[in-house]
Amino acid sequence: MRKIILAVIGFVLIAASVLLAIMLIANKNKPKPFKEKIVKTVFTDTVVNGTVQITIPSNGSLVAKRRVELYSEVQGVFKMGTKLFKPGQQFRKGETLIRMDASEYYASVQSSKSNLYNAIAAIMPDLRLDFPDVYSKWQDYLNSFDIKKTAPVLPEMDSDKENYFISGRGIVSNYYNVKNMEQRLSKYTILAPFTGILTDALVTEGSLIRNGQKLGEFIDPSVYEMEVAVSKSYAHLLKIGEQVVLTSLDKTETYKGFVSRVNGSVDPTTQTITAYIEVKDEKLKEGLYLEANLSAKQEKDAIEINRNLLLDTQQIFVVRDSILDVIDVKPVYFSESKVVVKQVPNGTIILKKMVPGAYAGMLVRPFVNKNNDQESAN
Template sequence: MRKIILSFIGVLLIIASFFLAKSLIANKNKPKPILEKVTKTVFTDTVKNGEVQIRIPANGSLVAKRRVEIYSEVQGLFKMGNLLFKPGQKYGAGQSLIRIDASEHYASVQSSKSNLYNSISAIMPDLRLDFPEVYQKWQNYLNAFDLNKTTPKLPEMSSEKENYFITGRGIVSNYYNLKNLEQRLSKYVISAPFTGILTEALVTEGTLIRSGQKLGEFIDPTDYEMEVAISKTYANLLKVGEAVDLNNLNKTETYKGKISRVNGSIDQTTQTITAYIDVKHENLKEGIYLEANINGEIVKNAIEIDRNLLLEDQQVFVIKDGMLDTMPVTPVYFSETKVVLKDLPNGAIILKKPVPGAYVGMLVKPFQANQTSKP
């Protein structure tokens, strides 16, 4: 019985093997399915070489071009004035910023004036007898002498004898001591050197001011400059008087400036050169952060494209016979988003936007504006 079962199983295996072999032979002779080639639609651009203006980006904050730090050279009480000494207060040119009580020093000046007048008056009889030819000019000097006005300049000495006589009486030394006191008296009033605005006030009315103390800061709010650091690579492109486009961080406002100065040395630490850009505008304030685009050299026979279109081996994709190919190029200048290239022939069709997974030989077709998509 066992032999019959094994014989039956063997016959079944032979029959199954026959049908399996027949099926494999039939499938082998079937034609392979033809895969449909996919053509990708891409954005393209046609190369048209020309002149490309290189723009060097830089940034910095505005600082008033005319700035004065106010210090006191004398000591005294800060007197009340017509305008409060507060940040934001505007002053005209020559208007008093600070008045310091000078009553004690004023008395010393008046005393010295009186001494000088008395010294000259005392020598008038001797001048009339010994130097009659110069008597009148010294008399005229005394007649014009006013204790409430600035001391006038001494008359010119017309002879050596007159010079010895006047100097020997101590008149010349008294005169210069008096002028020194008058000069110091003028320091009790600090006036605005130009029309501007007070940006910092460190004292208030009634404060005892000390000699050498900083009192505040005063600026001209109509004229600013911006300090920018440029790579030494572009040092030869910086020219005094060159126009510069400026804009705020939001790109909502633009201003016009110009390069006023260029530092003559390169920073050894950062290997940059400092340039200063002048800018004037009623909307600007000190401390505003601006971006500048400095015009560099003009590159001829070049084209500017997006930086992400340049491959790592300094090649770009071009379209030839409906397929992607690569072409070597020479990068001239890199910015944050753009690159200037040379050695691309006119009329060459390049990609305008990067294609994910692009490779040499990929089938592509240019995007048409009126092209309709198939359902």
């Protein structure tokens, strides 16, 4: 019985070994699975060289081209005028902005005029005797002298004798002293230098104004300037008179301006050059923040592409017979998202959008818009 059991176990082991050998042989001869190549679809564009307008983006806030900071050169009490001295108040050219009480100083000026008149009148008898030829013109001067008006210009001296005589009596020094006081008297009234609007008022009617005190700011709201900083590498592209399009931050308003001035020096800290853009519009206000695109130069025989299409090696991808390749290009201008390049032959098929993991020799399939093909065929 024992021999029968051992014979059965041996038969089973032999059968199992044979089956395992057959399975191993079958798996060895089985062909390897075919790995299908992945062909990526890419967006392409055909190069047509042309003239590319290079624009330099910048931004800044508006400042009135004509603005005046008002300061007092004399001391006095601010008197009430026909218009309130308040921010937003408009004044026409020549209207009184500020008028200070000058009654005390006015009396001093009148006293000096009187002294000048008396000094000339005192020498008239001597002029009649010693200088009869010039007596009449000095008499005419006295007749035209009005103490309520500014002192008239002294008669012209015809000879050295007359000059020595008049100067020796202190007439000339008295005259210039009067003119000096008249000039100072005029500073008690500040007139509007141009038609504009008051943007800042630091004093009120009835307050005491001191010498050197700032009174406010006055601007012309019809013309504004925007100061922009441009990299020194683009300085040679800026041209005075070049048209500039200005837009608001929310892109809802557009204004037209032009480059009015370009600074001749480079800021040593930022290595930028300041350009000034002049703009006129009734909607504009001082301090408004705008964006500007400066039309700097027109680059011929060039194309504009996305910056991510330009490789670090100054090359771009092209498609040749469904295979990616690279060619050398010459970048001439970089903006925030675009780059202008040259030396790309017309008719070259380039990538329109960058392909992740792209490399030279990569198999690709250009994207074809079937809807456009059907429309063109119809």
